[in-house]
Amino acid sequence: MIHTESLTKRFKETLAVDGLSLDIHEGEVFGFLGPNGAGKTTTVRMLTSLVGPTSGSANVAGFTLGQRDTDIRRTVGVLTETPGMYDNLSAEYNLQIFANLYEVKNGPEQVEKYLKMLDLYDRRFDAAGTFSKGMKQKLAIARALLHEPKVIFLDEPTAGLDPEAAHLIRDFIAELKKEGRTIFLCTHNLDEADRLCDRIGVFKTRMLVVDTPANLRTSVxxxxxxxxxxxxxxxxxxxxxxxxxxxxxxxxxxxxxxxxxxxxxxxxxxxxxxxxxxxxxxxxxxxxxxxxxxxxxxxxxx
Amino acid sequence: MKKINTILRKEWAEVFKNRMVIFVVAFLPILMTAIPLGILFSTRDTTSASSASMSGINSETTQGMCPEGLSGSDCFQVFMISEFMMMFMIIPVAIPVTIAAYSIVGEKSTRSLEPLLATPITTAELLVGKCLAAVIPGVLATYGAFGIFAFGSWILVANKMLLTALLDARWLIAIFIVGPLLAVMAVVFSLMVSSRVNDPRVAEQVSMVIILPVLVGFFGQIAGLFVLNKVVISWVALVMLLLDAVLVFLATKVFQREQILTRWK
Structure with missing residues (x-):
């Protein structure tokens, strides 16, 4: 579902991603671990065609990066590092905007479905700015799923959340996994990665190792x-x-x-x-x- | 087109919750309409000779702008009101600059750009949506202010020939052609400034530099350096059109997706 070959990104003198080669299969939850500044977000941005690679190639959901960028963006869902909501607008309107931008045919129904699924429906008319961090994160996840993407990129989905909210989000990711979606999960929470991911890649500018959590333990x-x-x-x-x-x-x-x-x-x-x-x-x-x-x-x- | 419309509505829903934006959009057209109407009202009984001597304007200047059949005092009114044409040009500059400043910097402060850019919207659609969201209120406010001014003039001016002279081709070119072109220029300039700063007030203040050429035109005209006749205003419109084309071309080159994502923060 995601294939990269020697994917590299350089910002002037800084090498952010160095020759990433990776294969992620359909329905797999792939944990992308690495310290701050390792290049995880840059990798996500490249794979979601937000920034172009300096060299190398990638194919996401059957579309070649750099050639079918709009198709890639149409097919994938992204939860960015920060929720980035329009704080003055209602939760419902926030989602409706993105339903329109993702060209979702049954927009209002999808908005309602995800608001209910993430337990935000009763607060749908409230401004997103009045939401707690956990609620904003749930709203951002709803936004990433409105168009039912095949591939979902989740960048630190539980960062900064209280244990209850984090637990709820993890359960939701587990549900997405059951639905057979391909999930690319960037996280610092190793317990979360251990529980949710089929395979894990440890990354620090370049990929250090990729394997299942059990095999990683054994090999190390x-x-x-x-x-x-x-x-x-x-x-x-x-x-x-x-x-x-x-x-x-x-x-x-x-x-x-x-x-x-x-x-x-x-x-x-x-x-x-x-x-x-x-x-x-x-x-x-x-x-x-x-x-x-x-x-x-x-x-x-x- | 649907995506541009979505951006447009989103922008308006956001920026028109901001008091500063509402104040500028509402207050500026009122002020710019009240001043010339007040002048028209206060000078309606003034004779040509006394008016000219008061302001030091020679009658040749005023007569040159007047059609046949108007009295000296009528010509003086035409002249005085012409001086304020440039003031109307402040509206399509100031309003878009304010909206664009709050729109872009607001997007940066809420970090909502990345999710937006992650959608299938094209960079052109995003920029057009944002530009239109700033240009349309500015242009509509200009048209509205001009409409009120025209209506007020119609009430205040007894001589309908004077009214015709007041609302001649110069005004129509200025309001309906130069105004929108100025608004486009102001927005593109404001986009460039806003992409570099993180405070909407700073963005607005710096972007307001674009108003300087309008003020130079205003004071230059008052000082008698030039007269904004049909030919001059047509040239201004042509130059503005070329400037806008260059600026829009530059904007599409500068504001690539990656640039927006990495620079607008």
Whole structure:
């Protein structure tokens, strides 16, 4: 649905995006992570044909960037970094303006549908300027969806929102995912990315890595299994270390932290070895590194 | 066309909630109409000789502007009112400048430009919509003010030949051709200024520089440096047309989508 090849953007001396090559499939939620100033917004602006690339090419929803820009804008929905509402105008009129600009045939019905869906219908005649940040964000999401876009770009959809509002927006994004829309999600909220995204790209001027959240964890930290024992001694550590598939063993208090390639296959054997060596195994679990750990590791390394 | 209409209505819905814009749009035409009508009223019994001596204007100047059959005092009135033609030209400059300043800078301060540019609207449609939103009220206010002035003149002036002289081709060219051309020039200039500043008042004040040529014309005429006859005003209209064409061409070159997005902030 989105294909880029060596997409590059330079602003005078500043290289904002360096040779981005990417494939995002239809119906996929793609998380685009990166520190401030990494070039995420510039990438979104290029893919929504708001700014032109310095070099490289891209195809969005079947339209070539630079050749079918109006078609791209007609097909995609964008939630910009700031809601950018007309504060003096009512919520309904704000949406009606964009329904007209997106050439939505059943404009008033679509406006009503999204106002109701995002729980703003009762405040439809109020000026957008009187809305809370969360309500403005919901209104901006409604605006991005009025024309039922196939591809949706969401730039920091939950930034600065209280937990309840952020939760509501995340639920709404999950609903969009169920509808099979392709979503390009720029976020700093790694938990949000972990929960919503099929794949994640970590970006800092250039793409550092693209994979599923689970694979990212494995590729950066490997898979670690924690064995809780009644007591841990050197004999047990030695017995585990002697096993050929064990990559690393660490003893921490009464726990053994074991790095494995394939825990599903190797855990039963480790349990047998530990029991045979006289250990009392209390319980076994996988140690999950947070996506934040993965992200920080990658960004620091870059 | 629908998109231009949407932008136009949106602009008006926004800017006409601003008191400063309402004040300029309402007050300026009233002022510019009241002054010449007041003069017409106060000079209706003045004789040509005394008027000319009072203002130091030689009778040749006034006679040159008058058609056959008008008395000296009538000619003096024609002359005096002609002096204020340039004042009417302030309306199609000042109103569009004010609207454009608040429109563009307002768009910047609410950061609503990016979502707007993300729609399938073309840059030309956006600029035309914004320009028309500023030009139309200015032009309509000019026409309205001129209509009131013409009606007031009709009531105040007993000699209908004088009325014909007052509302001759010079006035019609000025109001119906030069006025809109001035408005277009003012808006394009204001767009350029507004794209560089972040305060609507600063944008308005800087853009008002465009009013200077009109004031130069006004004072130049009063000082007797030139007389705005049919030929001069036609030349002014032609020059304005060329200037507008150049400015609009430049604007379409300067205001590319990316430029608007990255510069108008």
């Amino acid at each position: 930290f490997g898979r670690k299994v924690v064995f809780h024992l009644r007591t841990v001694d050197e004999k047990l550590v030695g017995a585990v270390r002697a096993m050929p598939f064990v990559r690393e063993v660490k003893a921490v208090d009464n726990k053994l932290l074991i790095t494995l390639e394939d825990p599903e296959s190797h855990n039963p054997e480790i349990v047998r070895v530990l029991v045979g060596a006289g250990a009392d195994v209390q319980f076994v679990g996988e140690l999950r590194h947070s996506l934040e750990d993965v992200y920080l590791q990658l960004v620091k390394a870059a």
